[in-house]
Structure formats: structure tokens, C-alpha cells
Amino acid sequence: MNLNLKNPIAFIDLETTGINVAKDRIVEICIVKVNPNGDEEVKTYRVNPEMHIPAHASAVHGIKDEDVKDEPTFKELGKTIAKCLEGCDLAGYNSNRFDFPLLAEEFLRADIDFDMRKRKFVDVQTIFHKMEQRTLTAAYRFYCNKELEGAHGAEADTKATYEVLKSQLDKYDSLENDIDFLAKFSSQNKNADFAGFIIIDEKGIERFNFGKNKGKTVEEVLEQQPGYYGWVMNSDFPLYTKKILTEIKLRGFNK
Template identity: 55%
Template sequence: MSDLMHTLQLKKPLAFFDLETTGVSIVRDRIVEISVVKALPNGETEIRTRRINPEMPIPLESSLIHGIYDEDVKDCPTFKGIAKNLAAFLEGCDLAGFNSNRFDIPMLVEEFLRVGVEFDLKNRRTVDAQRIYHMMEPRNLSAAYKYYCGKTLLDAHSAEADTIATFEVLQGQIAKYEGVKITDAHGNETEPIKNDVAALHELTASNLIDFAGRMVYNDKGEEVFNFGKHNGKRVADVLKNEPSFFDWMMKGEFPLDTKRKLTEIKLRGLTQR
């Protein structure tokens, strides 16, 4: 157990995590370091940090950002070697991070799928502190840490430092914004920030279908594409009217999670005919 305590109101563990990677492509790149801060309902926390051999060279431009070089990870376990233990550590946890819905969660899911280890997200809440931050005070993690916690983020781009900072930032956001009213894009006054993981999930992740954000729910709750020539069109309509688009995506450089969700929508459409 860590001596890092928290004030979050939790019904189940909330695992904050951060990844350092070989690059920013969910399909091509790999994890080189992962740190997890598991916040427990009793107020205690557990911290685990592990470097990983990505089984590919780490580009110099990435090493210059996070400070991890090929030599540092050559004797470390591969993701396949730690996947089952990591999945067990995250079992029953909701997930949180900073920009996690757009990068860290898709990357983690992709790594699990790649090595054939089940990591089910269907019953997990996901909270992205960056979405709250950008809604209320648009900036980056270092600025967020300074603003909400009154501290300077030392050793930025170290997975553990970034993870702990994100953990503290979310608590700072709740302390500052719980009960604060804002006016949304439709002119309605709301109090979006609550000390409740389910509410924070709805705020930061509820419209995503796949974690890469290639498909989202529109205002009517319909599944629509979120990129390219079919941006905004209903997925079911595109798959029906242009079957070759499904084949193009399945053969293309899209994350396995995106392909899986697209296949689920297609199969559902076939059974409804």
C-alpha cells in the first residue's frame, strides 16, 4: 500500500494509469513503461510501475521525451510476459488518466488484444481528467498540476510522475468545480462536475464507441462515423449502402478495437434484417 491517500468517493477501485510508448500510433507503436495508481474505496492506494521491452527500436525523438532508451528496456519483460498479471491487477477497476480515452486506453486495449489476453471494458467506467480540464481550464498536464495542486510537475513524462500528478489533478478538479454551474453549447445551465465516477464517465467518455474515436454516438444516440468522407453518417447506413467501406477499414491500419466494434455493428445489422 502507498501512503498516498485520496478523498474520491468510490464504489469500486479506480485505476489511474499512464503509458510511455515508442510513438503515438496505436497500431504500430508499443508500450515501454506503464504506471498504475489504484485508488481503493477505503481511501488507500497501490502503485505499480513497470518498464517493458517493446520488441522494437525506440525512436530517438520518443526517447528524448520520456528518457527511456533501448538499453534501458532490453532486459525487461515483454508486454505478453506481464499481460496476465496486469489484467489481474486491473480486474474490477474503473480506469482514469490524462488524455486516456484518446490514447492510453486504446493503446492498452490494443496491446492486450495483440497478445490474446482478455481485458473487458464493458463494465468499466472511464474518466479522462484532461476532458474535465479542457472544459473548465483549457491547458496541459504541467499547467493543470500547477493550477489545481499549486505544485510544479518535476520529471514530467515519467510515467509514475505523470500518473501521480493526474491522480492529484482529478481530486483538485472535484474540489474546485463540484457544484459550479456552467452554460453549455445549447444555453443550458448545468453543474457537470460531481464526486462520482459514473457521472465523470458520462461527462468524459459516454459518446465514444471505439476508443480511437473513429465512431461516436450523435445527439440522437445513433452510431456515426467520426472521420473521413462519411463523417457524421450513420454507421449502419454506410455499411448497408457501401459494403466495400467495411472491407477497407478491416484491411486498413485501424486499431483492433475499432475493427471489433465495427464488426459488432455489422453483425447486429445482419441479425436485424
């Protein structure tokens, strides 16, 4: 089943130096852009992360320091990637918890204004886990009846994710071929930030989702605990989380 699209949708997979959204960097990115008329574009970029690629990361994706030492940095590639994603909804595998938060961090570090909040996000892994609970390789075998060659390469994983989503739509009558529906279905919580440190409750109010203030409204905490904002800003939280917290704080000044 082909996707029923109102906007282009970009399937994205990142290979990185590790799994820490705030600290790690992209070493490879693949984008499979699907247009409403069904045309597909595939772009894959190797990226110099400007840091050492640990051996445990190289063991997963096979990319080592020497493979990317002469490649452009994300700051150099960022505007090209942002232009490619302009007007697109976004999709991936485990992307709501990892790929999109890390991509947002890279854009912020590169001083590129790319508003992720205007997008709809479809996480194929979440759909899979709600339906079957497997890995991407097993999902590809289960839904597409194929073996995933080149697993943990950005392009192979991205193309497999796209194929899995189309097959999920074929398999499950309860899934609507609509990006609005799939974005809602594949979300775990409604997050204000990507990492889920700040969530939005059913009334549209931002609340902290961690630590001693878990469940409390952000505005309440900022008002009653003036030092908490500074603690977050000086701690190892993602840049995007800090950006959202700052926006809420500034909004409070304007009330």
C-alpha cells in the same frame, strides 16, 4: 478531497514508442489503484516493446532500447495488468484519446480478453481543459501548488494526475464526487470505439465519424457499400475499431 468511489479506480499513464495508437507500443506503464476505502497501490512496469524506440520518443520519456531490452513484453505482462485492473474504473490524463485506446490495442495484440466497455473512464485533462485549459505540469502547479518533478515519467505523471483530480473536486463545487458524473463530464463524444472513428448518436445508433461516410450510420454504409468493411479491415485502423465494426456487421446478420 478524497474520491467517493463505488468501485476501485485505476489511474494509468503510458510511456510509448510514439503517438500512433495502431502502430506504437508501451515501454512503461504505471497504475495507481485507489480502493473505495482510500487504500492506494502503485505498480510500475517497464515493457519491452519489441520494436525500436525512436529518438524523439526517448527525448520525451528518457527510455531507450537498452533500458527495456531485458524487460518482459506486454504479452508476458498483460494478464498481470488485466488482473490488477479487474473491476476498476479507469482514469488518466488525455487518456480517453490516447492511453486507453493504446492499452486496448495491446490487450488485443496479446489475445487477452479485457472488455474495456464495462469500465467508466475519467479523463482529468478534459476536466482541466473545460475549466482552465493547461498542460499537466501547469495543472499540477495550478491545482496542487507544486512543481511536477520527473514529468514524462509514467509514475510521476500518474501520481500527479490523481492529485490533480482530487484538487479539482476541492476547487469546483459544480463537479460531483461521483465517478459516473466525472466519466460523463470528461468525455468529449460517446464513442463506440476508443479512437472515435465510430460514435454513438443521441438515439444510441453507431455512425462513422470520418471520411466520406462521416455522419452516416454504420449499418447503412455496410449495407449500401459492401466493400467498405473490407477497406477498413485492410487499412491502418486500430484493432479495437476493427473489432467494433466487425461486431456491428455480425449483429446485422442476426437481424
